Amino acid sequence: MSKTAVTTLTLLGALAIGAGIYAANYQHRPAASSKPSGQTLTVYTAGPKPLSDKIVSGFEDQTGIKVKIFDGTTGKILSKLKAENQNPQADVLVLASMAAGVDLQSQGKLLTYDAKGVAKLNPRFKDPNHQLFNYSASAVGITYRKQAGLPVPEDWDDLNQSAYRNAVTIPDPKSSGSSLDFINVYQQKHGTTLFKKLKQNGADIGGANKEVLDAVVTGQKKAVLGGVDYMSISAIKKGEKIGFSYPDSGTLVNPRPAMILKSSEHQKAAKQFIDYLLSNKVQAQIKAKYLIPGTAQKLVNPLNNDTINAYQVDWSTANQTLTKNLSRFNQVLTHA
Amino acid sequence: MxxxxxxxxxxxxxxxxxxxxxxxxxxxxxxxxxxxSRPSALWQQLIAPATLTSLRHSLLLGAGTIIGTTVIATPLAWIMTHTRLRAYRWLHWLLLVPFMTPPYINAMGWIYFFQPHGLVQQLLPRADLTFKWLFSPFGMILIMSLHLYPVAYLLLKTALTQFNQRWLDAATVHGVPFKRQLSKIMLPILLVPYLAVWVLVFTKTLAEFGTPATFGRNIHFDVLTTTIQRDLSQWPLAFKNGVLTGSVLLVIALSAWLIQQRFLAHPVVQLTANQAPILYWRHGVTGWAGGFTALLLSAAVGIPYVSIITQSLFKQRSAGIAAGNWTFSHYLExxxxxxxxxxxxxxxxxxxxxxxxxxxxxxxxxxxxxxxxxxxxxxxxxxxxxxxxxxxxxxxxxxxxxxxxxxxxxxxxxxxxxxxxxxxxxxxxxxxxxxxxxxxxxxxxxxxxxxxxxxxxxxxxxxxxxxxxxxxxxxxxxxxxxxxxxxxxxxxxxxxxxxxxxxxxxxxxxxxxxxxxxxxxxxxxxxxxxxxxxxxxxxxxxxxxxxxxxxx
Missing domain, CATH: 1.10.3720.10 (MetI-like)
Incomplete structure (x- = not known):
């Protein structure tokens, strides 16, 4: 028998053992959480996957309800929702863009629920209509490479310096819900001057949040403008040589809304899931992943506990200006 | 009955x-x-700059990749049928590896290798090595060609194996000059396989998603496939535009396929009694062949794999190549x-x-x-x-x-x-x-x-x-x-x-x-x-x- 054959057999053997153990685990699990419910809740979630996995398995253990989860960016989730319009599958959505949530709300697709936990939420995260449950939030800011000769950027304008020429990237608002909200709200407050200057300094639009962060981590770019905080901060805590700053002049703290669809056939389970998201246990898990818990009374930088200077946002106006500001942004950055 | x-x-x-x-x-x-949607709205969408740009890019990429794969696969197929190298079965399989690599990983490998602070710059810290020429449509065509050449190579290899040497021998005996041998014998016989190769490579390039989605995004080079995927999965959605672009892509691909079907329907030259192609045993030829194959493999397999494997072994990717920055934890995971x-x-x-x-x-x-x-x-x-x-x-x-x-x-x-x-x-x-x-x-x-x-x-x-x-x-x-x-x-x-x-x-x-x-x-x-x-x-x-x- 040749060497390859031996290697193959070993590999296949290892795979078979793995599959066996996996199958055994898999069949074991429902028996362990002995509360029979037979229900399956379908949750579409945007956001850090380790966190959503943790939340879901905690929820399954506590309630015995099985959860099917679809991970994607805000855009992917909304697109899936649209494609399934005639045969809705999702019960609960968790998005990374408040504007997208408000959009669904204005279309009348959301269920009203008087969740108990809402009282504990930070007032700026409360929805008077009881449809959007902002169980967590993330801020955007500046991620930069720590290297000799590169000034630490403290405000948006600092990225217009020559040290950052051709080295700044902005997460694509079409892939990233938080970036979309940021460029919209920023333009509402300050217009397009910043983006025009950035374009002159050679900035360009990158991919999703993780991709632009990756570009800075591997040194392809020197800074991300408008990337989400928790991803960069967890990379910093892992020891990557990058820094993150919350701009002095203010930034967007973007609530990440969870919501129940009216079309849901498992509303009871869905309500339980919302309650679970607002529970102390999940709120602590959120903090541990460097996101801002919805119940946090003060918005602080997880790196040094300084207060974040957050914009005040009226989300229903923001929903109306969205398309216009997005196309202005794309125009400024894609055309010379 | x-x-x-x-x-x-x-x-x-x-x-x-x-x-x-x-x-x-x-x-x-x-x-x-x-x-x-209404015909007028449809027409407006069709001639919108974004649609036309991605259409132009797709066609450019298709044409470029046809040239690239032909240039790579022709000598390769000859080498693997006419020189000593054809005895090595493992080499044949190794040459197919680029096609087995998921294209988006392949493209990521190229990016990590040549980007600022990439592998090359870490090993050779020189400011003038920016590789601007690579981060361009040309570079994309190069990467696509190095990924798709196995398709062309397989087809051409079969064609060359079946090519009957006696036809040429007979011509030589009868004193036909080389030029006429080329135009009257070689080309007519090889035209059909080449056309098949071109159409196949063209359709595959048009349908390719992984490379444009990674490398293409990096250089802001939208093609039809990425436009469709983006229209369908990014918010705000452009469902209608995605559907239209999908139809455009389908029509182009179908036309290419119909052309190919027509050519395949032509009576194929019947090649009597197969005879093994002659081997060129001279050391010079073997040396050249070996050199070419080695160069090709180091570009098509070496570059992406070296960079992917090193990246997957880093503890901290910002630190790059440094002592103590290596770990197997991602594999153990x-x-x-x-x-x-x-x-x-x-x-x-x-x-x-x-x-x-x-x-x-x-x-x-x-x-x-x-x-x-x-x-x-x-x-x-x-x-x-x-x-x-x-x-x-x-x-x-x-x-x-x-x-x-x-x-x-x-x-x-x-x-x-x-x-x-x-x-x-x-x-x-x-x-x-x-x-x-x-x-x-x-x-x-x-x-x-x-x-x-x-x-x-x-x-x-x-x-x-x-x-x-x-x-x-x-x-x-x-x-x-x-x-x-x-x-x-x-x-x-x-x-x-x-x-x-x-x-x-x-x-x-x-x-x-x-x-x-x-x-x-x-x-x-x-x-x-x-x-x-x-x-x-x-x-x-x-x-x-x-x-x-x-x-x-």
């Missing part, structure tokens, strides 16, 4: 069902485009049985096995039906077309069409969002390859063997298992392996059609770049390619073992 009736009665519904599943989605897509990556591995291989088996069964039915003399002509003709048509459907278009068909037209079946739609897509996509293998095998099946078996052996089951199956075995194994590999690395269909709660290897890797841990994605990619390589090797060995004694 009665038997024939029964066969027709069985074959007709099957044919109609297949027609609905394969052609139905395309009809849905085209009518959605034509009737979904994969071996944990409850890790999401491991789940993805199991799901993918399970799916791939199921899909390949179904694919094989359908391919056998289609091939047998299209060759059968006993079925009505319309059935065998339809089956023949259905078996070849999916070759012309780019993955992303098929996924989009199935989305429309099942989410709107067949919404009442409640099948949308289930695994079935994904399986239909994958089976359809990889049908033509299997049909081709099996049809060829069936055509070569000596009817007299079956006839004599009928005389001496009454039991049809024994005829099937003892005679027909063993003869068809190589073709069956081959198509199973190809379908398995193709299914396990399929990306864009998985991105658009995968039901909630499931992850496959390719969607896991893609998501790890978008949302998760890129190092782990790359570790998984390395493991997947290793497994793929082993499976191909194994099939290759099974084939040589099975076919040698029987052909003798």
């Amino acid at each position: 009665r038997k024939r009736h029964v066969q027709t009665r069985l074959a007709a519904p099957l044919t109609i069902l297949l027609a609905i599943l394969i052609a139905g989605p395309l009809v849905a897509l085209l009518s959605q485009t034509l009737f979904g 994969l071996l944990r049985f409850d890790s999401p990556a491991f789940h993805a591995l199991i799901t993918t291989f399970g799916l791939a096995i199921a899909i390949s088996i179904l694919n094989l069964v359908l391919a056998v039915l289609i091939s047998a039906g299209s060759l059968s003399q006993r079925l009505p002509r319309w059935i065998s003709q339809t089956l023949k077309t259905l078996g070849a048509l999916p070759l012309a459907i780019p993955n992303v278009v098929l996924a989009l069409s199935l989305m429309i068909l099942f989410s709107q037209w067949l919404a009442f079946t409640k099948l949308y969002g289930s695994l079935l739609v994904l399986m239909i897509a994958d089976i359809t996509l990889f049908l033509p390859t299997s049909v081709q293998y099996i049809t060829t095998a069936l055509q070569e099946l000596d009817q007299s063997l079956v006839a004599s078996a009928r005389v001496f052996e009454a039991n049809p089951w024994r005829i099937l298992t003892k005679i027909i199956l063993p003869i068809l075995a190589p073709a069956l194994t081959n198509s199973f392996a190809m379908a398995f590999i193709a299914t396990s690395r399929e990306l864009v269909v998985a991105l658009l059609l995968l039901p909630s709660g499931m992850t496959t290897i390719s969607s896991f890797i893609f998501q790890s770049f978008e949302q998760g841990d890129a190092s782990q994605g790359m570790a998984l990619a390395v493991v997947t390619v290793a497994i793929t390589f082993v499976i191909i090797q194994l099939t290759g060995q099974l084939l040589t073992k099975e076919s040698t004694p029987r052909q003798a």
Whole structure:
């Protein structure tokens, strides 16, 4: 028998053992959480996957309800929702863009629920209509490479310096819900001057949040403008040589809304899931992943506990200006 | 007579069902485009700058890649048929590795290698090495050519092996000058395979998603496939635009396919009595051939793999190449049985096995039906077309069409969002390859063997298992392996059609770049390619073992 054959057999053997153990685990699990419910809740979630996995398995253990989860960016989730319009599958959505949530709300697709936990939420995260449950939030800011000769950027304008020429990237608002909200709200407050200057300094639009962060981590770019905080901060805590700053002049703290669809056939389970998201246990898990818990009374930088200077946002106006500001942004950055 | 009736009665519904599943989605897509919006609005959308730009980019990429693959594959096919190097089977397999690599991983490898602070700059810290020329449409064509050349190489190699040296010898004996030999003998014979290569490479480039989605995004080079995927999955959605772009892509791909079908219909030059090509034994030739192959392999396999493997071994990717920055933890993570990556591995291989088996069964039915003399002509003709048509459907278009068909037209079946739609897509996509293998095998099946078996052996089951199956075995194994590999690395269909709660290897890797841990994605990619390589090797060995004694 040749060497390859031996290697193959070993590999296949290892795979078979793995599959066996996996199958055994898999069949074991429902028996362990002995509360029979037979229900399956379908949750579409945007956001850090380790966190959503943790939340879901905690929820399954506590309630015995099985959860099917679809991970994607805000855009992917909304697109899936649209494609399934005639045969809705999702019960609960968790998005990374408040504007997208408000959009669904204005279309009348959301269920009203008087969740108990809402009282504990930070007032700026409360929805008077009881449809959007902002169980967590993330801020955007500046991620930069720590290297000799590169000034630490403290405000948006600092990225217009020559040290950052051709080295700044902005997460694509079409892939990233938080970036979309940021460029919209920023333009509402300050217009397009910043983006025009950035374009002159050679900035360009990158991919999703993780991709632009990756570009800075591997040194392809020197800074991300408008990337989400928790991803960069967890990379910093892992020891990557990058820094993150919350701009002095203010930034967007973007609530990440969870919501129940009216079309849901498992509303009871869905309500339980919302309650679970607002529970102390999940709120602590959120903090541990460097996101801002919805119940946090003060918005602080997880790196040094300084207060974040957050914009005040009226989300229903923001929903109306969205398309216009997005196309202005794309125009400024894609055309010379 | 009665038997024939029964066969027709069985074959007709099957044919109609297949027609609905394969052609139905395309009809849905085209009518959605034509009737979904007013003609004037449609025209406006069609001539919108964004649509035209991605169309131009797609065509440019297609043309460039045709040139690139031809330039690479022509000498390579010659080397692997006419020099000493052809004796090395492992080299043949190694040359196919670029095609087994998921294209998005391949492209990421190139980016990590040449980007600012990439591998090259870390090893050779010089400011003037910026590789601006690579981060351009030219670089993209280069990467695509280095990824797709195996397709061209395989076809050209077969053509050159079948090329009968005696034709040229006869011409030389009769004093025909080399130029005329070239224009009157070589070109006419080689034209058909080259055309087949060009059309295949063109369609594959048009349908390619991975490289444009990674490298293309980096240099802001949108093509049709990425435009469609973006329109369908990014917010605010542009569903109508995606549908239109899908139709445009489908029309181009279909035209290319029709052209190819016309050329294939031409009478092929019958090559009598195969004779092994002459070998060029001289050391100079071997040296040149070795040099070329080594250079090609170091670019097409070396660059992406060196960079992916180093990236997957870094502790901190910002630190780069440094002592103490190495770790196997990303690989060990994969071996944990409850890790999401491991789940993805199991799901993918399970799916791939199921899909390949179904694919094989359908391919056998289609091939047998299209060759059968006993079925009505319309059935065998339809089956023949259905078996070849999916070759012309780019993955992303098929996924989009199935989305429309099942989410709107067949919404009442409640099948949308289930695994079935994904399986239909994958089976359809990889049908033509299997049909081709099996049809060829069936055509070569000596009817007299079956006839004599009928005389001496009454039991049809024994005829099937003892005679027909063993003869068809190589073709069956081959198509199973190809379908398995193709299914396990399929990306864009998985991105658009995968039901909630499931992850496959390719969607896991893609998501790890978008949302998760890129190092782990790359570790998984390395493991997947290793497994793929082993499976191909194994099939290759099974084939040589099975076919040698029987052909003798």
